[in-house]
Amino acid sequence: MNKLLEIKDLHASIGGKEILKGVNLVINEGEVHAIMGPNGAGKSTLSAVLTGNPAYEVTSGEVYLKGQDLLAMPAEVRALAGVFLSFQYPVEIPGVSMTNFMRAALNAKREYEGKEPISPKEFLSLMREKKKLLELPDKLNNRSVNEGFSGGEKKKNEIFQMAMLEPCLSILDETDSGLDIDALRIVAEGVNRLKTPENASIVITHYQRLLDYIVPDFVHVLADGKIVKTGDKSLALELEEKGYEGLNL
Amino acid sequence: MVNIKSGETFERVFLNEPEVNLHIVQEAGSHVKIHVLNMPSKQAEGSNLQTILNEITIEQAGEGCETEIYALAYLHDHESVTTETHVTHAVGGGTSNQLVKFVLADQSRGRFVGDLKIAPDAQKTDAHQTNRNLLLSEEAEMRTQPQLEIYADDVKATHGASTGQLDESALFYMQQRGIDKQKARQLLVNAFMVDVLQTIGDEELKERLLHSIDGVVE
Numbered sequence: 001m002n003k004l005l006e007i008k009d010l011h012a013s014i015g016g017k018e019i020l021k022g023v024n025l026v027i028n029e030g031e032v033h034a035i036m037g038p039n040g041a042g043k044s045t046l047s048a049v050l051t052g053n054p055a056y057e058v059t060s061g062e063v064y065l066k067g068q069d070l071l072a073m074p075a076e077v078r079a080l081a082g083v084f085l086s087f088q089y090p091v092e093i094p095g096v097s098m099t100n101f102m103r104a105a106l107n108a109k110r111e112y113e114g115k116e117p118i119s120p121k122e123f124l125s126l127m128r129e130k131k132k133l134l135e136l137p138d139k140l141n142n143r144s145v146n147e148g149f150s151g152g153e154k155k156k157n158e159i160f161q162m163a164m165l166e167p168c169l170s171i172l173d174e175t176d177s178g179l180d181i182d183a184l185r186i187v188a189e190g191v192n193r194l195k196t197p198e199n200a201s202i203v204i205t206h207y208q209r210l211l212d213y214i215v216p217d218f219v220h221v222l223a224d225g226k227i228v229k230t231g232d233k234s235l236a237l238e239l240e241e242k243g244y245e246g247l248n249l
Numbered sequence: 250m251v252n253i254k255s256g257e258t259f260e261r262v263f264l265n266e267p268e269v270n271l272h273i274v275q276e277a278g279s280h281v282k283i284h285v286l287n288m289p290s291k292q293a294e295g296s297n298l299q300t301i302l303n304e305i306t307i308e309q310a311g312e313g314c315e316t317e318i319y320a321l322a323y324l325h326d327h328e329s330v331t332t333e334t335h336v337t338h339a340v341g342g343g344t345s346n347q348l349v350k351f352v353l354a355d356q357s358r359g360r361f362v363g364d365l366k367i368a369p370d371a372q373k374t375d376a377h378q379t380n381r382n383l384l385l386s387e388e389a390e391m392r393t394q395p396q397l398e399i400y401a402d403d404v405k406a407t408h409g410a411s412t413g414q415l416d417e418s419a420l421f422y423m424q425q426r427g428i429d430k431q432k433a434r435q436l437l438v439n440a441f442m443v444d445v446l447q448t449i450g451d452e453e454l455k456e457r458l459l460h461s462i463d464g465v466v467e
Contacts, residue, residue, distance in 0.1 A: 051425050054417075079427040091422040095440025104436060105426035112427070144440075145422075161426060 001028040003067075004200050005169055010061035011225075012042075012049045018059070019045040021225030027169070027200050034203045034211055034236060037222035038244050043204045044088060046222070047173045051085045052078050065169065080112040082199075084167030086158035088174045093145035098157075101145045102127065102164055109165060130163040134190050152183035159190040166194070171202045176210040188213030208240040221247065253279040255311060260450055264458075265289060269303040277311025284449055286458070287322040287330050299328050306335040309343040309371075316345040321445040323438075324357035324389075333362040334378075338371035341401070345375075350445055351382040352438055353389035363395045367404050374404040382412040383441050385434070438462075 005027040012020040019042045027033055037043055048056050050063065052075030063070040065081055073081065093101070106126075107117045118126070124141075131140060134156045146154050155175055162170055172191065176184055191201065191214050203214055211219075211233060219235040220227045221244070229235065229247060239247070253259045255276040262284040263269045269285050285303050307316050322330040336345050351359035359382060367374050382391045393410045415437050423433035439462045446462070449455040 053421055074430075075421065075424040076427050076429045079425050085425050087422065087425075091416075091418045093416075093419045093422065093437070093440070095443050096436050100436065101423070101426070101428075104423075104428045104432060108427040108429065108432070165426065 001030070003027075004029050004031075004065065005070075006062075006064045007050075008062040008064075010046075010049065010063060011059045012045060012056050012061075013059055014045065014056050019056075019225055020049065020061075023061070023222075023225070023227060025220070025227060027202070029168075029200055030197045031218065032195070032201045032203060032214060032216045034205060034216035034219045034233075035222050035227075036205060036219060036236060036239055041222045042225045043222055044173055047085055047171045047202070047204060050078075050171060051075060051083060076108070079165075079167075080109055082168035084162050084165060084170045086155070086162060086170065086172045086175050088177065090146045090149075090154040090158055092147045092149075094147050096145050097142055098145055099127070099141045102161070105161070106164060126164065130160055133163055133193065134160045135186050136160055151178035152180060155179055155187055156183065156190075159187050159194075163190065163194055166199075168199045169202070170194075170199070171204065172214075173204045174206065175203075176205055176207060184210065185213065208236045211236050250274060252276065253281060255279060258282070262286065262449060262451065262454060263303075264454075267299075268301060269305065271304070272306045274308045274310050275314040275316065278313045279311065280315045281307060282317040282450065283319070284445075285318075285320040285332065286445075287324070288458075288462075289323075289325070289328065301328075301330045303330065303332040304335075305333065307345070308337045308339060309345070310339050312340050312342045314343040316343070317448070318345075318347040318349075319445050319448050320347075320349040320361075321352075321442055322350070322359055323352040323354075323442065324359065325354045327356050327358075329358040329360075331360040331362070333364070335364040335366075336376070337366040337368065338374045338376065339368045340370055341372040341374060343371065343374055343376075345377070347378040348445060348448075349378075349380045350442065351391055352385065352441060353382065353391060354385040356386070356388045358390045358392075360392045361394065361410075363393075363408070365395075365397045365399075365406070365408070367399045367401050367406060369400040371401045372403045374401065374406070376404070376406045378408040380408075380410040381441075382410075383438065384412060384414050385438070 007023055007025040010020050010023040035043055058071055136156055216233050219231050221229040250272045253275045256278045258280040260282045264286045318334055320332045349361050353359050361380050363378050380393050391412050395408050399406055420433050446458050
């Protein structure tokens with residue numbers, strides 16, 4: 001099994017306050033890892049640090065993606081190397097159409113891979129195919145990125161972009177929050193259909209519910225900036241039943 | 250001074266003119282639509298323009314006139330543009346709509362003076378003035394001076410002015426999708442300018458300008 005991501009003793013802070021206090025994690029190709037934990041444990045900080053959000057500072061530790069120093073890469077290069085974040089709060093970008101946005105993203109990736117820009121015809125048919133996967137409306141193309149989207153549409157739009165860009169490592173940051181049961185099913189099915197033996201996912205969630213749909217190989221409990229417990233999917237059920245306090249951490 | 254006769258339409262686009270000095274008197278039911286665009290291309294670099302003054306004076310002398318003023322300046326280096334609008338509603342039933350935008354990079358400077366008068370007799374006037382500015386550098390500077398004088402009581406008049414910077418969270422969102430920062434900035438700047446260009450009536454010119462801003466790179 002090939003190692004995809006390796007996090008070694010990662011410490012990170014925001015505004016001088018330490019949030020991650022020594023995270024260690026290895027993710028192999030083909031695996032789904034769930035990260036659960038109480039509010040303020042550092043779940044979203046972990047996703048922000050892995051994707052290069054400039055608001056956070058890595059104070060020590062190392063992260064490797066396929067053996068390459070991930071922390072040395074600018075945010076966009078991490079994305080091009082295959083790290084994708086489904087944002088907890090997708091950003092609205094008035095005036096930038098989904099078409100222009102997606103084309104810029106896709107062509108950046110193709111350029112990185114030494115390929116020619118995608119032809120307009122191919123691009124549109126790819127958009128159509130992936131929209132269908134997420135049951136998104138046709139009129140999406142001309143709408144501004146996330147502007148005026150409902151909560152469910154925003155999350156579907158994240159997974160749609162994931163489908164377009166085919167990352168090797170997707171981080172789903174509370175993708176289930178704000179979703180009704182139908183949208184949850186569509187989003188989860190989308191994620192499952194994008195799964196391959198070569199890629200992997202980190203699923204950050206508060207609730208076991210999502211893990212009924214996206215079944216994890218491992219469940220980690222993040223508390224106070226560290227992974228304090230690791231188990232299989234039954235750990236999520238145990239958490240649901242007993243709460244974090246019941247774990248005797 | 251230009252007189253626009255009753256019921257006539259006057260439509261002009263001033264594109265990269267070194268100066269615009271326009272004084273228009275509108276007769277009843279006439280329609281004026283003006284675009285003032287200062288978007289010097291990067292190729293003009295070295296030509297070192299430039300302090301530009303745009304001065305637009307409109308008097309609605311007859312009833313039921315319609316006035317639209319759109320101004321857009323996208324400036325670099327030490328370029329400086331002042332746009333002044335003086336709109337007077339002398340009689341009633343008229344509408345005026347102004348949208349003025351500046352995008353300021355490097356050490357460029359922008360200034361907008363928006364002078365709007367609604368005379369005591371100009372009842373049922375509907376007047377709107379909006380000024381939005383985007384600063385792309387710490388050294389760029391914008392000054393906005395709206396001046397509204399409203400002497401009639403049965404009117405609708407709004408004005409708004411704001412100056413801001415590119416949205417950092419939008420930049421990061423785009424970078425997270427693999428778009429480099431320069432391209433991301435360009436997409437946001439273009440998005441900011443699009444609504445002004447979309448109001449241009451000349452379809453060919455509109456398409457050309459919309460197409461051209463895809464190539465404007467910081």
